[in-house]
Amino acid sequence: MSGNIYIGVDMGGTAIKVGICDESGKLLHTYEGATGTEFGSDEVLDRMAKYVRKIVDDSPFEWDQVAGIGAGIAGFLDIPQGFVKLSANLGWRNVPVKQILEQKLGKPVTIDNDANVAALGEAWSGAGAGIPNVVCYTLGTGVGGGIIINGKIYQGFNGMAGELGHLQIVPDLEAIGCGCGQSGCLETVSSATGIIRMANDAVERGDKTTLSLVSEPITAKHVFDEARSGDEVSMRIVNRAAYYLGRSMAMLAVIVNPQRFILGGGVSKAGEILFQPIRENFKKYAPEAAQEGVEIVPAVLGNDAGVVGAAGLNLH
Amino acid sequence: MSGNIYIGVDMGGTAIKVGICDESGKLLHTYEGATGTEFGSDEVLDRMAKYVRKIVDDSPFEWDQVAGIGAGIAGFLDIPQGFVKLSANLGWRNVPVKQILEQKLGKPVTIDNDANVAALGEAWSGAGAGIPNVVCYTLGTGVGGGIIINGKIYQGFNGMAGELGHLQIVPDLEAIGCGCGQSGCLETVSSATGIIRMANDAVERGDKTTLSLVSEPITAKHVFDEARSGDEVSMRIVNRAAYYLGRSMAMLAVIVNPQRFILGGGVSKAGEILFQPIRENFKKYAPEAAQEGVEIVPAVLGNDAGVVGAAGLNLH
Numbered sequence: 001m002s003g004n005i006y007i008g009v010d011m012g013g014t015a016i017k018v019g020i021c022d023e024s025g026k027l028l029h030t031y032e033g034a035t036g037t038e039f040g041s042d043e044v045l046d047r048m049a050k051y052v053r054k055i056v057d058d059s060p061f062e063w064d065q066v067a068g069i070g071a072g073i074a075g076f077l078d079i080p081q082g083f084v085k086l087s088a089n090l091g092w093r094n095v096p097v098k099q100i101l102e103q104k105l106g107k108p109v110t111i112d113n114d115a116n117v118a119a120l121g122e123a124w125s126g127a128g129a130g131i132p133n134v135v136c137y138t139l140g141t142g143v144g145g146g147i148i149i150n151g152k153i154y155q156g157f158n159g160m161a162g163e164l165g166h167l168q169i170v171p172d173l174e175a176i177g178c179g180c181g182q183s184g185c186l187e188t189v190s191s192a193t194g195i196i197r198m199a200n201d202a203v204e205r206g207d208k209t210t211l212s213l214v215s216e217p218i219t220a221k222h223v224f225d226e227a228r229s230g231d232e233v234s235m236r237i238v239n240r241a242a243y244y245l246g247r248s249m250a251m252l253a254v255i256v257n258p259q260r261f262i263l264g265g266g267v268s269k270a271g272e273i274l275f276q277p278i279r280e281n282f283k284k285y286a287p288e289a290a291q292e293g294v295e296i297v298p299a300v301l302g303n304d305a306g307v308v309g310a311a312g313l314n315l316h
Numbered sequence: 317m318s319g320n321i322y323i324g325v326d327m328g329g330t331a332i333k334v335g336i337c338d339e340s341g342k343l344l345h346t347y348e349g350a351t352g353t354e355f356g357s358d359e360v361l362d363r364m365a366k367y368v369r370k371i372v373d374d375s376p377f378e379w380d381q382v383a384g385i386g387a388g389i390a391g392f393l394d395i396p397q398g399f400v401k402l403s404a405n406l407g408w409r410n411v412p413v414k415q416i417l418e419q420k421l422g423k424p425v426t427i428d429n430d431a432n433v434a435a436l437g438e439a440w441s442g443a444g445a446g447i448p449n450v451v452c453y454t455l456g457t458g459v460g461g462g463i464i465i466n467g468k469i470y471q472g473f474n475g476m477a478g479e480l481g482h483l484q485i486v487p488d489l490e491a492i493g494c495g496c497g498q499s500g501c502l503e504t505v506s507s508a509t510g511i512i513r514m515a516n517d518a519v520e521r522g523d524k525t526t527l528s529l530v531s532e533p534i535t536a537k538h539v540f541d542e543a544r545s546g547d548e549v550s551m552r553i554v555n556r557a558a559y560y561l562g563r564s565m566a567m568l569a570v571i572v573n574p575q576r577f578i579l580g581g582g583v584s585k586a587g588e589i590l591f592q593p594i595r596e597n598f599k600k601y602a603p604e605a606a607q608e609g610v611e612i613v614p615a616v617l618g619n620d621a622g623v624v625g626a627a628g629l630n631l632h
Binding site: 076133147149154155156157158159160161162163164166167168171172173180181182247250251252253254255256257258259285287288289290292293294 | 392449463465470471472473474475476477478479480482483484487488489496497498563566567568569570571572573574575601603604605606608609610
């Protein structure tokens with residue numbers, strides 16, 4: 001078969017997922033193998049290179065068609081150098097990923113952080129396909145963000161652009177501390193962790209809520225389920241998470257003014273009960289001229305966004 | 317003389333300022349003539365074309381060397397179409413500026429709003445020269461903003477990117493209405509108008525302040541002068557204006573993450589009494605990783621920023 005192919009790698013703490021994309025961002029083949037984090041970075045990178053060789057060998061494509069390899073990694077990275085400064089879930093410190101992999105594979109290697117890569121995946125061939133400027137939120141344990149300008153990840157001066165989870169949007173009087181050392185960050189209220197915290201607080205202080213009947217540790221899904229069943233406390237928690245997301249988008253509308261906001265990650269699967277109040281608050285707070293034609297939509301690639309976006313790193 | 321030249325036009329309500337820049341953004345010649353707003357848009361555009369011809373005729377350059385003409389206009393614009401939807405200070409509605417001027421002058425014409433053009437001027441050959449990503453604030457009657465990414469004005473989907481005056485940054489409980497219809501916008505507290513309002517409020521409610529001894533209508537300069545002389549109420553007003561500017565920069569640091577923030581406009585001339593608390597608040601609220609190497613500096617081109625940036629529209 002002819003034409004270039006692009007390899008994406010999603011480096012998780014337990015599994016390495018590898019995928020082959022064509023030039024349009026279509027995911028053609030995937031392979032998943034154990035990370036082996038416990039054996040250290042040399043072994044992990046050996047495995048990664050092996051999985052990349054394997055997926056191409058097992059496909060109808062030739063190694064010569066591989067235009068480049070991209071990897072999404074959670075942690076603090078020096079992106080231009082392809083260097084991992086610190087990755088908590090891989091247990092890495094100062095690993096020159098790009099240098100090692102380029103030596104092993106003889107192809108250009110590009111790395112980027114997981115939220116940026118997921119954003120690029122959605123922008124390339126997911127919910128933002130064909131739209132040049134999009135802002136993505138990944139609502140999971142934390143709140144990740146990625147800003148795509150003219151189809152490319154926008155990094156900023158220190159690679160800190162699009163760190164939307166650390167927008168200090170909660171007013172001081174209502175703010176609580178964030179893992180980053182600041183307080184009032186968006187992820188303190190709009191991540192799964194934030195939602196679970198608000199739920200546990202409500203149960204512990206004896207609020208009248210059906211959440212107190214949940215027999216296992218409360219998850220964000222419990223809160224959405226109880227809200228859907230009419231529990232007012234749960235609905236308030238959902239509305240609070242949505243309110244700050246909507247207000248953050250109103251702010252982004254006068255800074256980045258994207259055409260589309262895309263919401264992915266586990267929390268976004270809650271659907272309309274979350275999206276509706278987000279849209280209402282965005283509409284209420286964004287200047288009219290900055291919301292005309294602007295859409296707030298769910299991500300569509302699910303867990304594939306990371307591998308697709310990583311593949312796109314060498315094209316975009 | 318050889319090489320391309322770039323013409324910039326700053327369209328004011330009373331004067332049209334025209335300038336010639338070289339390829340490095342150096343302003344070589346300027347000419348200023350009356351706008352004649354009272355005679356309507358046809359006459360104004362005739363004059364503008366005449367001033368452009370005149371400045372080139374009077375210079376050592378040939379008309380053939382003119383690579384393009386840019387104009388900065390305050391108002392609502394359709395920038396790609398070069399169309400003025402509404403300009404309050406020119407009294408214009410639906411004027412196809414680009415089309416008319418290209419016909420009159422036979423050269424490419426580009427328009428953009430005044431805050432964006434001032435930002436581009438500073439980024440090209442002012443306080444941001446050589447820096448790819450900068451964010452500019454123009455602190456005047458309102459708060460204007462401009463975001464420069466890779467040396468170009470970043471417009472966003474609706475041309476609303478960088479409308480920093482309408483960041484709703486003041487918490488609801490302390491917010492007052494803004495001309496835009498929202499409340500709590502940055503320009504309600506950090507513009508000259510906002511500073512004057514806070515000063516008049518203080519005097520009217522009988523706060524103990526030397527501002528009550530000012531015999532003429534209070535200006536922002538009075539407030540800075542009294543603050544410098546030790547008046548506590550004036551100092552509080554300055555600190556409030558600076559606080560929200562610093563916090564807005566902390567937000568921008570995790571969205572755009574520019575290398576440099578540039579502050580221009582009349583209010584920025586207050587100097588260190590304003591810049592010091594802005595820097596303190598930025599340092600306090602921005603995540604460390606997003607402030608490393610980031611500077612907050614005054615604009616250097618003064619009133620020339622508009623004409624230089626307008627000239628740059630056809631190069632950037």
